[in-house]
Amino acid sequence: METVLKDLSYGARLLVRSPGVSAVALLAITLGIGANTTMFSATDATLFHPFAFPNLDRLVMIWESSPELRFTRGSVAPANQNDWRQQNQTLEQVIPINQRYFDLTDREEPERFFGYLVGARFFDALGATALYGRTFTPDEDQPGRQQVVVLKHSLWERRFGADPHIIDQTIRLNGKSFTVIGVMPPDFNYPFNGGELWAPVVFEAKDLANRGNHYLQVMGMMKPGVTIQQARDDLNAIAARAAQQFPETNAGRGVNVLTLTEDGTRGSRMYAPIMLGTVAFVLLIACANVANLLLVRGAARQKEIAIRLAMGASRWRLVRQLLTESVLLSLVGGGLGLIASVWGMKALAQSIPEDFSKFIPGWHNLVISRTALVFTLVVSVVTGLLFGLVPAIHTSKTNFNDTLKEGGRGTSGKASRNRARSALVVAEVALSLTLLIGAGLMVRSFVEMLNSDFGVDPTNVLTLQVALQNEQYVSPEVRVNTYNQLLGRISALPGVARAGAIGNLPMGGSNNSHGIERIGQTLYPQGKQPNVLYVPVTPGYFAAIGTRLIAGRDFGEQDGKDSQRVALVNEAFVKSFLRGEDPLGQPVKEAGGSTFSIVGVTANVMNEDFDERREPQIYVPYSQDAWRSMVLVIRGESDPSRLASAVRGEVGAIDKMLPIFNLKPMERVISERMSPKRLVTMMMLAFSTLALLLAAVGMYAVMSYAVSQRTHEIGIRMALGASRADIFKLVITQGLALTLTGIVIGLAGAFGVTRALSGLLYGVTSTDPLTYIGLSVVLALVALLACYVPTRKATRVDPMIALRCE
Numbered sequence: 001m002e003t004v005l006k007d008l009s010y011g012a013r014l015l016v017r018s019p020g021v022s023a024v025a026l027l028a029i030t031l032g033i034g035a036n037t038t039m040f041s042a043t044d045a046t047l048f049h050p051f052a053f054p055n056l057d058r059l060v061m062i063w064e065s066s067p068e069l070r071f072t073r074g075s076v077a078p079a080n081q082n083d084w085r086q087q088n089q090t091l092e093q094v095i096p097i098n099q100r101y102f103d104l105t106d107r108e109e110p111e112r113f114f115g116y117l118v119g120a121r122f123f124d125a126l127g128a129t130a131l132y133g134r135t136f137t138p139d140e141d142q143p144g145r146q147q148v149v150v151l152k153h154s155l156w157e158r159r160f161g162a163d164p165h166i167i168d169q170t171i172r173l174n175g176k177s178f179t180v181i182g183v184m185p186p187d188f189n190y191p192f193n194g195g196e197l198w199a200p201v202v203f204e205a206k207d208l209a210n211r212g213n214h215y216l217q218v219m220g221m222m223k224p225g226v227t228i229q230q231a232r233d234d235l236n237a238i239a240a241r242a243a244q245q246f247p248e249t250n251a252g253r254g255v256n257v258l259t260l261t262e263d264g265t266r267g268s269r270m271y272a273p274i275m276l277g278t279v280a281f282v283l284l285i286a287c288a289n290v291a292n293l294l295l296v297r298g299a300a301r302q303k304e305i306a307i308r309l310a311m312g313a314s315r316w317r318l319v320r321q322l323l324t325e326s327v328l329l330s331l332v333g334g335g336l337g338l339i340a341s342v343w344g345m346k347a348l349a350q351s352i353p354e355d356f357s358k359f360i361p362g363w364h365n366l367v368i369s370r371t372a373l374v375f376t377l378v379v380s381v382v383t384g385l386l387f388g389l390v391p392a393i394h395t396s397k398t399n400f401n402d403t404l405k406e407g408g409r410g411t412s413g414k415a416s417r418n419r420a421r422s423a424l425v426v427a428e429v430a431l432s433l434t435l436l437i438g439a440g441l442m443v444r445s446f447v448e449m450l451n452s453d454f455g456v457d458p459t460n461v462l463t464l465q466v467a468l469q470n471e472q473y474v475s476p477e478v479r480v481n482t483y484n485q486l487l488g489r490i491s492a493l494p495g496v497a498r499a500g501a502i503g504n505l506p507m508g509g510s511n512n513s514h515g516i517e518r519i520g521q522t523l524y525p526q527g528k529q530p531n532v533l534y535v536p537v538t539p540g541y542f543a544a545i546g547t548r549l550i551a552g553r554d555f556g557e558q559d560g561k562d563s564q565r566v567a568l569v570n571e572a573f574v575k576s577f578l579r580g581e582d583p584l585g586q587p588v589k590e591a592g593g594s595t596f597s598i599v600g601v602t603a604n605v606m607n608e609d610f611d612e613r614r615e616p617q618i619y620v621p622y623s624q625d626a627w628r629s630m631v632l633v634i635r636g637e638s639d640p641s642r643l644a645s646a647v648r649g650e651v652g653a654i655d656k657m658l659p660i661f662n663l664k665p666m667e668r669v670i671s672e673r674m675s676p677k678r679l680v681t682m683m684m685l686a687f688s689t690l691a692l693l694l695a696a697v698g699m700y701a702v703m704s705y706a707v708s709q710r711t712h713e714i715g716i717r718m719a720l721g722a723s724r725a726d727i728f729k730l731v732i733t734q735g736l737a738l739t740l741t742g743i744v745i746g747l748a749g750a751f752g753v754t755r756a757l758s759g760l761l762y763g764v765t766s767t768d769p770l771t772y773i774g775l776s777v778v779l780a781l782v783a784l785l786a787c788y789v790p791t792r793k794a795t796r797v798d799p800m801i802a803l804r805c806e
Contacts, residue, residue: 006511007251022329024701025290028694029333032286033280033379034340035687041341041372042348043276046268050362051190051261054127055221059261060231062094062218064239065256068528069501073263075214078207080250083238084218090226090234095119097191097217098201101629102173103469104159105657112467113155116191117201123150125221126190130581133167133182141200148200149173150182155196159167173199175470190219192264192359211242211249212515212592219260232257237392249590251526264361271680274756278435278687283379285431285691287387288424289698291699294388295421310520326388327381334380341376351679355664356672359509363742422738425695425702429742430749432688432695433779437750439688440771441757442681443763448763449677456506458666460497462640463505465661466651468627476626477561482654483622483630487538489650495637500541501622501630506605507673508631508662514618515591519577529591534574536625538604542602544633545666552584559621565620567596571604575618588618596620608673612753612762633666640665677760692779703735703790724795731795734779735787743776 040568055061062084064074078096085094098117102111123135131153140148160166170177222231235255243250267677280381349357349366357363466486468479484502491499504510517524524530539555541549550571559566567588574583589595596618604614622630636643644663651658707714714727722730754766764771 032283033337037341038344110659131181329382330384430746433746461666498544557609739783
C-alpha cells in the first residue's frame with residue numbers, strides 16, 4: 001500500500017510539472033468520460049430503470065397482434081380482454097386501461113386533464129399506495145360504484161392548492177360528480193407520466209360483447225414463477241379459440257405480451273444504442289489521443305527510466321508506476337467529467353419540451369444516480385489502463401546501456417514507439433470519420449425532413465382542442481350545430497383567415513383507425529381487412545390547415561347527416577388500394593359499418609414519427625360522424641398567438657363551461673414532435689465535431705514530435721542541398737499517409753456501422769455517397785491543417801543548429 005501511495009504522489013507531482021501535456025490530456029479525458037456518463041445516466045433512467053414498481057418483474061403489457069395486417073401492438077377489444085381475464089391460467093390480474101380526457105367544470109374556469117379509466121386492481125398490481133387517502137377497492141369497477149377518482153400529486157398541488165382536506169370532497173368531471181378518494185405520491189407517474197387522474201373503468205354487458213371496437217390497453221400481472229413465454233402461449237391459445245368462435249371479428253388476431261419495461265421503453269430503444277455507441281467512439285478517440293501524448297512524454301523520460309532500470313528496478317515495477325500515473329490522470333479527468341455530466345444532464349432534460357417529454361418513461365429521473373457514479377469510477381479506471389498500457393510497455397522497454405552512454409541519442413525502441421503512435425493516429429482518424437459520416441447522415445436526413453412536404457402549412461395556424469362532454473351534447477345534431485356556430489363566430493373575428501376542425505390533429509400524437517372490408521370492387525376476407533386512419537373534418541378544415549386538394553371536391557353544406565355518405569381519401573390510400581383506377585366515385589365500406597363514396601383526394605400529411613411512411617387515410621364530413629372532441633384549426637393573417645384570447649372568448653360565449661385544451665401554434669406542435677430526432681441529430685453533430693478536434697490534436701502532436709525527432713536528419717538534408725519544398729514534401733507525406741490510411745479504414749467502418757441508422761433516416765440512404773465523399777474530404781483537409789504547422793516549422797530549421805545536436 002505504501003508503494004502505491006508513493007506512486008500516486010509521484011504521479012501527482014509529474015502532472016503538475018507537465019502542465020501543458022496534463023491539461024490537454026485532462027481535457028480529452030473529461031470530455032470523453034463526461035459524454036459517456038451523461039449518456040449512461042440518460043439510458044439508465046429511460047431504458048433500464050424507467051419504473052420503480054415493487055412487482056415490476058411480474059408486470060406485462062398485453063396487445064392484440066396480426067401478422068397479416070402487420071401490427072404487433074394493437075389496441076384491445078373489451079370482449080377479448082374479458083376472455084383473457086376469465087380463461088387464462090398464467091395471470092393473477094388482467095387490468096384494462098382506457099385513455100380519457102376529463103373536463104373539470106366546477107372550480108374557477110373549466111379545464112381539461114388527461115387521465116385514465118383503469119381496472120380496480122390497477123394500483124394493487126403496481127404495488128403503489130396513495131400518499132393521502134386510498135386507492136380503489138376491488139368492487140369499485142362495478143356499475144354504480146365507479147364515481148371515485150384518485151389525483152396525481154402535481155394536479156392536487158396546482159389545481160387544488162395542495163388542500164389537505166381534499167379527500168372525500170366531490171368534484172365534477174365530464175358533467176358527473178366524483179368523490180376524491182386519494183392523492184398519489186409525487187413520484188407516481190404511470191402510465192407514461194401523462195395521466196393526471198385515475199377513475200375506475202366500468203363495462204356494461206354490451207361492452208363485454210364488443211369485439212369490433214379496439215380501444216383498450218391491457219396490463220397483466222403474472223402469477224409467481226410464470227415466464228413471459230408461458231403467458232404468451234396461454235393467451236394465444238385463448239385468442240385462437242376466439243378466432244374460431246368469432247371469425248368475423250377475431251380471424252387472424254393473436255396476442256403479443258411484453259414486459260412493462262420493454263413496452264414502455266420501445267421509443268428509447270431506437271435512439272439509446274446509437275447514442276451510447278457514439279459516445280463510446282468519442283471515448284476511444286480520447287484514449288488514443290492521450291495514449292499518443294503519453295508516448296511522447298515517455299520518449300522524453302527515457303533517461304529517467306534508464307536510471308531506474310540501472311538502479312535495479314524491474315520492468316513490471318516501471319509498468320506499474322506508469323499505469324498508476326495514467327490511472328491517476330484518468331481519475332482526475334473522470335471527476336471533472338462527472339461535474340461536466342451534471343451540466344449535461346440539465347441541458348439534456350431541457351432539450352425536449354415538457355409537453356412531449358412527460359410521455360417518455362423515466363425522463364423525469366434524469367439525474368446522476370449511484371449507478372452512474374459507479375459507472376464513472378469503473379470507466380475512469382478502465383480508461384486509464386486502456387490509454388496507459390501501450391505507453392507504459394513501450395517506455396519500460398528502454399535500453400539503459402544505450403541511453404546512458406555519453407552522447408547517446410537514446411534510440412532504443414524508437415521504431416516501435418513510432419509505429420504505436422502512427423497506429424493510434426490512424427485509429428483516431430478512422431473512428432472520427434465513422435462518427436462524422438453518421439452525424440452527416442443524420443444532419444442531411446433532418447434537413448431533408450425539414451424541406452419535405454408536410455402536407456400542411458403551419459405558418460400562422462393556431463390549434464386548440466374542445467370537447468362537448470356534458471349531457472346537453474349527447475345528440476349528434478346538437479354537437480354539429482355547436483361546432484358550426486363556434487367556427488362561424490371564430491371565422492368572423494378580425495385577423496382570422498380560415499377556420500375548421502378535425503378529430504385528430506396531424507402530427508399531434510393521436511390517431512384513430514377503422515377496418516375496411518371493401519374498396520372499389522375488392523372485397524377483403526376476415527383476418528385480412530386493412531386498417532386505415534379515419535377522422536371526421538368540417539368544411540373549411542383543409543383550407544385552414546393548408547392541405548392541398550388533389551382531385552374532386554371538398555366537403556360542403558350538401559354533405560349533411562341525411563345525405564349520401566361521402567369521404568375524401570389521401571394519395572397514400574389511392575396508391576395502396578386503387579392504383580391505376582379513378583378514385584372518384586369508388587365505394588369504401590367499413591368493416592360491419594357504412595359505405596362511403598369517394599368524392600375527393602387530398603395530399604398526404606407527415607406522420608407523427610416523421611419518417612417516410614405515408615399512411616392511407618379517410619376523411620369523412622363531421623355532420624355524418626359527430627365526435628364530441630374536435631381540434632379547432634384557425635389560420636390567422638399574422639401571429640396566431642394574438643388570436644388566443646379572442647378565441648377563448650368565443651368558446652366561452654357558446655358555453656362558459658367548455659374547457660380549452662392544448663392551445664398551441666401548429667409550428668409548436670410540429671416542433672415538439674420533431675424534438676427527439678432534433679436532439680439526436682444535434683448530439684451526434686456535437687460529438688462528431690469533438691471527435692474531429694481530438695483527431696486533429698492527435699495528428700498535430702504526432703507530427704510535432706516527428707519533426708523534433710528528425711531535426712538532425714532534416715539539418716543534414718538541407719546541408720546537402722535539399723530545398724524547403726523537399727523538406728515540406730518529406731514531412732507532410734508522412735502525415736497524409738496516416739490520414740489516408742485512417743480514412744480508408746473509417747469508410748469501411750462507417751459502411752457497416754451506419755446501417756444501424758437506417759430506421760432513423762429520412763430522404764437519404766445509409767450509404768449516401770455525397771456524405772461519405774464530402775466528409776472524407778473535410779477530414780483530410782483538417783488533418784492537412786494539423787500537419788501544416790509542424791511541417792512549416794521543419795522547413796525553417798537552420799542546418800547549422802540542427803547539426804550541433806551531435
